[in-house]
Amino acid sequence: MVQGAEAKMKGSASESVKVVVRCRPMNEQETAHGYTRVVDMDVDRGVVELRNVKAPETDPRKTFTFDAVYDWNSKQLELYDETFRPLVDSVLCGFNGTIFAYGQTGTGKTYTMEGIRDDPDQRGVIPNSFEHIFDHIARSINQQYLIRASYLEIYQEEIRDLLGKDQKKRLELKERPDTGVYVRDLQQFVCKSVNEIQHVMTVGNQNRAVGATNMNLHSSRSHAIFIITIECSEIDDKGKNHIRVGKLNLVDLAGSERQSKTGTVGERLKEATKINLSLSALGNVISALVDGKSTHIPYRDSKLTRLLQDSLGGNSKTIMVANIGPASYNYDETITTLRYANRAKNIQNKPKVNEDPKDAILKEYQQELARLKAQLSQKGVKKKKKKKATDEGEEEEEEEEEEDADSEALLQQERELEVEKDRILNDQHMIEEEKERYLTEIKHKEAEMVAAKDAQEKLLNRIKTMESKLLCGGKNIIDHTNEQQRALQQRKQEILEQKKREREMLQLLEKEEESSCEIASTFSSLQAEVEAKTRKLKKLFAKLQSVKQEMADLHEEFCRDRVDLQHTQNVLTRELKLKALIIENFISPEEKRKILSRAYFDEDEDVWKVRPVVRQTSGGTLKRPVSSASRRPTSEYAKMQASVDHNPRYKGENIMVVELDPAVRTTRDWEGPVVAPRVSAALEAALRPLDEDLNIDASLATLNHSQAVKSTRKTKGKFKSGLRPPTQLPDSSMYPKSRGLVPK
Ligand code: ADP
Numbered sequence: 001m002v003q004g005a006e007a008k009m010k011g012s013a014s015e016s017v018k019v020v021v022r023c024r025p026m027n028e029q030e031t032a033h034g035y036t037r038v039v040d041m042d043v044d045r046g047v048v049e050l051r052n053v054k055a056p057e058t059d060p061r062k063t064f065t066f067d068a069v070y071d072w073n074s075k076q077l078e079l080y081d082e083t084f085r086p087l088v089d090s091v092l093c094g095f096n097g098t099i100f101a102y103g104q105t106g107t108g109k110t111y112t113m114e115g116i117r118d119d120p121d122q123r124g125v126i127p128n129s130f131e132h133i134f135d136h137i138a139r140s141i142n143q144q145y146l147i148r149a150s151y152l153e154i155y156q157e158e159i160r161d162l163l164g165k166d167q168k169k170r171l172e173l174k175e176r177p178d179t180g181v182y183v184r185d186l187q188q189f190v191c192k193s194v195n196e197i198q199h200v201m202t203v204g205n206q207n208r209a210v211g212a213t214n215m216n217l218h219s220s221r222s223h224a225i226f227i228i229t230i231e232c233s234e235i236d237d238k239g240k241n242h243i244r245v246g247k248l249n250l251v252d253l254a255g256s257e258r259q260s261k262t263g264t265v266g267e268r269l270k271e272a273t274k275i276n277l278s279l280s281a282l283g284n285v286i287s288a289l290v291d292g293k294s295t296h297i298p299y300r301d302s303k304l305t306r307l308l309q310d311s312l313g314g315n316s317k318t319i320m321v322a323n324i325g326p327a328s329y330n331y332d333e334t335i336t337t338l339r340y341a342n343r344a345k346n347i348q349n350k351p352k353v354n355e356d357p358k359d360a361i362l363k364e365y366q367q368e369l370a371r372l373k374a375q376l377s378q379k380g381v382k383k384k385k386k387k388k389a390t391d392e393g394e395e396e397e398e399e400e401e402e403e404d405a406d407s408e409a410l411l412q413q414e415r416e417l418e419v420e421k422d423r424i425l426n427d428q429h430m431i432e433e434e435k436e437r438y439l440t441e442i443k444h445k446e447a448e449m450v451a452a453k454d455a456q457e458k459l460l461n462r463i464k465t466m467e468s469k470l471l472c473g474g475k476n477i478i479d480h481t482n483e484q485q486r487a488l489q490q491r492k493q494e495i496l497e498q499k500k501r502e503r504e505m506l507q508l509l510e511k512e513e514e515s516s517c518e519i520a521s522t523f524s525s526l527q528a529e530v531e532a533k534t535r536k537l538k539k540l541f542a543k544l545q546s547v548k549q550e551m552a553d554l555h556e557e558f559c560r561d562r563v564d565l566q567h568t569q570n571v572l573t574r575e576l577k578l579k580a581l582i583i584e585n586f587i588s589p590e591e592k593r594k595i596l597s598r599a600y601f602d603e604d605e606d607v608w609k610v611r612p613v614v615r616q617t618s619g620g621t622l623k624r625p626v627s628s629a630s631r632r633p634t635s636e637y638a639k640m641q642a643s644v645d646h647n648p649r650y651k652g653e654n655i656m657v658v659e660l661d662p663a664v665r666t667t668r669d670w671e672g673p674v675v676a677p678r679v680s681a682a683l684e685a686a687l688r689p690l691d692e693d694l695n696i697d698a699s700l701a702t703l704n705h706s707q708a709v710k711s712t713r714k715t716k717g718k719f720k721s722g723l724r725p726p727t728q729l730p731d732s733s734m735y736p737k738s739r740g741l742v743p744k
């Protein structure tokens with residue numbers, strides 16, 4: 001920004017809201033249907049004329065004058081350079097700025113604000129402002145910038161953060177005496193380049209579409225606000241650091257068309273009334289601001305007006321773009337939009353540069369950076385180099401050298417440790433234990449060094465990330481080109497200023513002409529005088545007629561509004577009656593009284609809430625209430641019956657006394673297998689214990705080898721031969737006899 005212009009801006013005390021009108025071209029459908037164009041625009045004079053095709057030809061046209069008008073041939077860049085660039089420049093200097101797009105759905109609000117991103121010629125205000133802001137920063141000298149972006153949406157009087165992680169969360173508006181109204185917990189993203197801020201916007205737009213089943217319908221009923229906060233720090237001649245903060249609100253409002261309320265109930269009706277609430281509150285605020293009589297401005301009536309309080313009659317420079325359609329069937333909406341815009345022209349704002357605010361993030365960043373750098377220099381080993389800095393540039397240079405020195409020293413230390421280790425390992429005279437001790441010590445030192453290195457690296461990284469967020473100009477681009485570009489921009493701006501002044505002069509001239517030029521003229525004859533006066537009379541009469549017409553129109557519009565409101569009221573009353581009916585008939589008076597005593601209205605969130613029940617715990621721990629005698633209230637008869645009879649009907653509990661049912665047996669006793677009598681006898685014999693002595697008569701064996709040895713048992717029972725064959729015992733002669741010790 002040029003210093004002179006900046007100074008001029010700082011000095012401005014009060015200025016009105018700028019209003020420009022933009023008319024889109026006829027679309028294909030309109031041409032196909034053969035609608036005629038009823039809008040005429042005089043771009044040089046800033047005048048819009050409107051023809052009513054339904055009214056007789058003789059009726060005068062409706063004429064409105066604005067700060068600038070843009071017809072169907074207007075280009076996005078032309079609009080930006082002429083109207084929005086100066087405002088964004090002001091924001092870069094520390095003013096607050098707001099751009100509203102107002103108008104019926106389908107007239108080009110989104111086209112004006114966002115446009116078509118991929119086509120550089122059709123980009124809207126928002127992308128163009130991104131380019132502008134980052135270009136400005138790149139060309140700045142000795143300034144540091146911090147850019148943050150937020151994106152929110154107001155739908156059905158609920159605020160949604162389009163950049164938030166949880167898209168179901170609704171945000172609240174809060175107020176602080178120093179900074180005013182703000183959205184609590186609204187995400188802000190630091191952006192370092194055009195690409196980054198564009199990405200933020202893309203993400204927001206995607207989130208906006210996610211919640212909506214029909215994006216067109218949704219966008220025509222919700223307000224989207226993109227907020228760019230620009231913080232700039234600059235060191236003045238005396239070496240003092242100044243921070244200026246400018247906030248740019250870019251608002252794409254909901255469609256201004258009348259919501260058709262006939263037949264809408266439930267959710268749809270709720271939606272229609274709520275949207276009208278925000279937009280009509282905006283209209284009411286504008287009316288209250290310009291009528292000069294109102295002492296109370298109803299900002300609190302809607303979220304939108306509360307959030308943009310500063311933009312309307314406060315500390316902000318504001319531009320309203322009123323978008324209209326050219327076709328005849330839009331006549332009513334177009335004229336309403338133009339009237340609305342015409343009123344907004346008279347709002348007076350008091351913009352001022354926001355210098356050194358308490359909550360500047362940039363300041364926090366700078367302080368944190370200074371702290372980190374100090375920490376880093378403390379961490380580093382003793383510096384060998386000490387150089388006296390004379391100016392900023394050299395200081396930076398020295399810092400870098402210091403950083404280098406730090407890592408150099410660490411390396412040196414590492415090398416020394418390595419050498420020491422080698423020496424110990426190769427030392428033959430040292431005893432093993434001592435060696436071990438030294439080596440552990442060295443290991444410790446090494447670990448410490450690694451930790452120190454790590455910490456230093458982390459610190460350096462942190463400093464680098466923080467520094468990268470702070471943007472400075474004049475780094476990559478050659479200063480000479482910068483200078484030229486700046487001059488070019490300035491020249492362009494001057495031309496545009498000139499154009500604007502011409503338009504203003506023309507408008508002024510017209511006014512003057514009407515009132516004074518004829519009075520000053522002298523008349524040569526009576527006839528001439530009569531003629532002149534008749535002309536004047538005719539002119540005044542025409543004016544009177546147009547004013548009368550305007551009054552009739554306004555009255556008609558007012559009546560229409562009233563009928564609409566009455567209709568809404570009727571539907572709401574009917575709903576209320578239904579609720580009352582339900583409450584009266586189905587909710588006990590006691591419950592109703594309790595709920596009423598606990599209900600309260602939350603002004604901030606604009607809803608009724610019910611206070612939680614507070615228990616009175618003064619009498620110690622609470623016990624369950626019990627009946628005095630028995631567990632349940634019972635009659636005497638029942639008690640008597642219970643004592644004599646077991647009928648469960650008279651029992652305190654619903655427990656029946658029943659006998660246990662023995663379960664049916666599912667197993668059998670074990671029965672051994674059936675064995676034939678012979679087998680069992682043999683088994684018995686075999687299993688009999690052999691406890692008797694066995695007498696063997698071996699005398700016969702010597703006589704007859706072949707004779708079986710007869711053995712007898714002192715038997716208890718009979719031996720059944722055939723089962724076990726008699727044991728063949730060897731003849732005693734079979735064994736050699738001992739011969740004693742025989743000499744060999
Ligand atoms: P709104 O946001 O007011 O509902 P849009 O911005 O979506 O309206 O515009 C509706 C259509 O008209 C879009 O297709 C858009 O491209 C087109 N349009 C609007 N204004 C212009 C213009 N000045 N020049 C060309 N096309 C336009």
Ligand code: MG
Binds near residue numbers: 109111219220252
């Ligand atoms: Mg839109």
